[in-house]
Amino acid sequence: MFDLDHSALRVVSLFSGCGGLDYGFARAGFNIQAAFDNDAQAVSCYNMNHSIAAKRQVIGHPFVLETPSDVIVAGPPCQGFSTGGGYKENDPRNSLLLATCEIVVESKTKLAVIENVAALTNRRNQEYLQLAIQILTEGGYSCSVQVYSAADFGVAQRRKRTVILARLGSASFRCPTPHRSYRPTVEKAFRGMSTALQAHNPKYPTKGSKHAVIAKRIGIGQKLCNVRGGDASVATWDIPEWFGNTSKYEKKILTTVRALRRRNRKRSFGDADPVSLVEIGKELPEIKSSQLVQLEERGFIRRSGDLYDLRDTFNGKYRRLEPDDVSPTVDTRFGDIQLFLHPSENRGLTVREAARLQGFPDDFVFPEREKDAFRLIGNAVPPPMSIQIAQACRELLT
Template sequence: MMSGIPMIDLFAGCGGMTQGFVAEGFEPILAVEWDRAAAATYAANHGEEHVVAGDIAQVPTAEIPPARLIVGGPPCQGFSNLGLKDLNDPRNQLWREYLRFVGAARPEVFVVENVDRFSTSPEFQMLLAEADHGALREYELTWAVLNSADYGVAQRRKRTIVIGSRVGRIAMPTPTHMKSPSTGGELLPWRTLRDVISGLPTNPASTELPESTTSFFGESMPGVFKGMDIHFRRQPLEKSRTRYSFVPPGGGRLNVPTELLPDCWAKKPSGTVDVMGRGRWDAPSVTIRTEFFKPEKGQYLHPQWEPAKMQQPDSPWVQGDPERSVNRVITHYEASLIQDFPDDYQWVGTKIQIARQIGNAVPGGLARAIARQVKPYLA
């Protein structure tokens, strides 16, 4: 028996959006994800029986069930050509599939999630045109760029959210948090890295995932892993660790002695300042991307750092105390918590596959806020 509001999750990834909606009383009846490792992670947490691990175009229209809600984040490439006569343009395909599912399932509400710049793209204008006189003409659209930190996520992650409704206009969810709320106000302060990753072992014992395999979709895959299973460290070179030791919270490559930097950075005195950056304990993280485990990709060094008591005379560089600083990138487990996954969420795949799943996911707090906003219209 159905216990929740039936929903479909397209381009479902590892289940970040579904996780948030399930927490608010929705029930997934179909999820489609082409990346088999991500689909397996979804299945490990939400059940395998309703998951299609493959090409969305291969799902027959006759087999698309009716649902009251569809959520999903189709890639934005190609949508600008949606109205052209070349129906076989491969760049259009994934957006066409999203619209095909909306047409077949006839949801009262759909939610599109995409990168922040989507709201200023030609693709977005075509989406508005579809609602004006095309496949989505029954739906009234509202949209905004939302910051996940405003909804209780310890991460500054901006995403374009579009809500389409044929049961009345649905406004965007009201923020529950802000950077510096007034005393006695209704909003809470942004959640911070301290809130979500403090207290974890700073020197994980392992550099690898545990030896484990499980079968999903008739295929053997690494996993299932959860919690401390994915709290493993990397093995950077000693020179790399020395570089990290000079980076204070909020700092980056410009804090590293020039002689320690690769030539490509040493000869670039400005720009890309967050490379090899370190997070701050009392602030949210920057956006968690798919390669958060690489310091050269952004501000992903662990926030724990204290300056050494002694330093070389006349040196402009300040090194961290080796006993009280953590000179490594955040772990997969820490990244998952920053993305607001439950601490017991289950993961399937290799280290790189799991990192990709984490970085591509919709944070749970943002998904829950959207679910709470939509739910009264479907009660």
């Protein structure tokens, strides 16, 4: 918990989640007066960690704020704008960004901070972003948009987020410049981890299981990946203990298909296409169709008509974190061992480790159900980032 100065600038939080953005504003001396979210688990988590009680409420237009504020902070749903979500243009949640801007205009709050995914600035999402800015500017606000990397704020991950700042009035301004006192790394974030910490319960895969066998073969900074070459990728045919043995020539066939599927394009979309026996034969004149059939039967090749492709075409699983670097984005599935591995142990990540990489303090309490905890952490704004944004907002309001 943190104490609030009740004479401070007043903040209302929309789509508060577990309160990562609110945490920074409270630490910077703002008075969080009200918080709202439609997610019951988010509201429960928020109320375990903050001095005011969040309310569970659907936020949209019309939505009337009964509490006056100096600042509105909001993190409207981002799934429809996200590259990970597949750019769902018709996702009904996309309209909540615009509804947030309308609430800001109606409230006549002095300042608004709206946070979303970095992909909000991408070409596919430009219409929504421009509409959001239009609503705010026509409502009397000057706006600034910036895409930030969490690592620049001292957070041990390369998470990128878009921040829209809107200040009442016509005077222009710039979004704050981040700073950090040290170079963040995964190793530094994990120092002093103890099983006595809440939500830190390392789970190791059963000996001889798929997860155990694969994890043992993945080195620091590597991932299980058939579609990319290089030292960072470990192919399924390089793990015979689980996927089966392949001869030297069969490996040559598979790596040839890997190269051709990206080089010999047949479609104007995607990043790879299946290849024909003729195409493979130009690289490997001695190839026989029966050899491809055998690889198909053993699960390395899949066939579509007269074309052949690799069976497992994901870009990477079982990604092992690098201790001397920042982490990939901590998303809502960060605890899945098939997606991410601990930098030095053959297991997935714990809730507390994900929280450390987001910059949450160890006394911040998360739900006991791990799926809920990872989702709330993955959707949150990293507290070190929110603290600096909040401090910059104080300056914008003076």
